[in-house]
Amino acid sequence: MIGRFLLLARGQVRVRVTGASLPRFLNVCAQNTITLRQMKRTAWNELYATLSVADFRILRGKMGRTGCRVHIVRRRGAPFVASRLRTRYALWGGLLAAVLLCWVLCTHIWAIEQHIDAALPQAEIMQQLDELGVHIGVRRSAIDVTQIRWSMLRRYPEIRFIALNIEGNRLTVEARAATPHEELLDQQAVTRVVAARDGVVRTVRAQEGQPAVQAGDAVAAGDTLISGLVPPTMEGGEYRLVHARGEIEAYTSHQKAAIRALTDEKKTYTGKVRCQYALVFGNKRLNLYIGSGISAGTCDKIVETKELWLSESVVFPISLIVQRYMFYERTPRTQTADEVRVDMIARALGQIAEGMDGTITAHRERVTEQNGAAVLELSADAMEQIGVQALDDSTIPEAPPEKNGEEED
Incomplete structure (x- = not known):
């Protein structure tokens, strides 16, 4: 296969040789190392053969000694293709333009994606990156x-992590906000564990410190559960102050109330859909419609961007934006308390579970209809960890004074 490609690259011709002295023709070819391939003799004075362009040029100078005539039947290979295309300037210009386009596509940034936390100023960050040279059309090597x-x-202390990932001609900006850390107490400070809410203690797991409650005890918010003052464990020992740690699991109760209007408006789509198109070249937008758009008061707007790409990492600096408007009418809707019951209970339980370190074990609810609204009263039983650390101002008790001498009779 490789040898065949090499022959085509050098060029080859298929010839028809006629004459009464074919043996003399073959002898001349052998004496001048002219290689004949795919020879086929069709008559006593005629044969066909294939030879390279270089061998054919040598043969032309030796034809007078052969007594035969040679006619070219077919030409194949790169030299002949290049000769036919030599005068096609539009083709060569298109090829040059394609090469230039590929160079521009691969060496410049033509698509920027952003994955920035909502807590960060996204528009301000992208504007700042633009001032630092990160924009559509910039060379990859310039970043x-x-x-x-x-x-x-340095400019945004609230950013915990930022990365610029370049893949092909696509750049991805990732930024994460610094999560506020809870104020940690000094590990050397004397602390205690107190109750975050009312409850009945289920288990006490003290890692450091002296437990002040046991299973079955009822506690109120702020009560000491594990003290930082540890009494002596042997006769003659001393009190000591520690950094109390531990977990206290308790049965707790949560109350939640919610109200929801039973009369609202429902969207009814009319089936009317209108589309608007725009082309984006790099960072320039060309609207293919008249006006600034359609008011979104009576329709839903769906924006879809279609990119022209060669692969996931190589895109063309042109994209089509399709704005689809789906029109609707607002119709009044009246619901009953039973119809919104499940949704109201699910929302209330979700809000309770979001603010606790544990699980809800049971719940009781009552949904009533009052003045055109559904009123929810919910009580949830939970099993959660209620211990939180707080500073302990306990002091080591003073030792009783030692008695001197014997007691008087």
């Missing part, structure tokens, strides 16, 4: 990822 990253971290 100093390390320098830009440190510049952004």
Whole structure:
């Protein structure tokens, strides 16, 4: 296979040789190392053969000694293709333009995606990156990822992590907000564990400190559950102050109330859909419609961006934006308390579970209809961890004074 490709690259011709002295023709070819392939003799004075362009040029100078005539039947190979295409300037210009386009596509950034936390100022961050040279059309080699990253971290202390990932001609910006850490107490400070809410103690797991409650005890919010003052464990020992730690699991109760209007408006889609199109070249947008758009008061707007790409990492600097408007009418809707019951209970339980470190074991609810609204009263039983650390102001008790001498009679 490789040899065949090499022959086509050098070029080859299929010839028809006629004459009464074919043996003399073959002898001349052998004496001048002219290789004949795919020879086929069709008559006593005629044969066909294939030879390379270089061998054919040598044969032309030796034809007078052969007594035969040679006619070219077919030409194949790269030299002949290049000769036919030599005068096709539009083709060569298109090829040059394609090569230039590929170079521009692969060496510049033509798509920027952002994955930035909602807690961060997204528009301001992208504007700042644009000032640092990160924008559509910039050369990949001009982006100093390390320098830009440190510049952004210095300018925005609320950013915990930022990265610029370049893949092909696509750049992805990822930024994460710094999560506020709870104020940690000094590990050397004397602390105690107190109850975060009312409950009945189920289990006490003290890692450090002296438990002040046991299973079955009822506690109120703020009560000491594990003390930082540890009494002596042997005769003659001393009190000591520690950094109390531990978990106290308790049975707790939560109350939740909610109200919801029973009369609202429902969207009824009319089936009317209108589409608007726009082309984006790099960071320039060309609207293919007249006006600034359609008011979203009576319709839902769906925006879809269609990119022209070669692969996931190589995209063209052109995209089509399709804005689809789905029109609807607002119709009044009246529901009953039973119809909204399940949704109201699910929302209330979700809000309770979100603010606790444990699980809900049971719940009781009552949904009534009052003045055109559904009123929910919910009571949930839970099993959760209620212990939180707090500073302990306990002091070591003073030792009783020692008695001197014997007691008087």
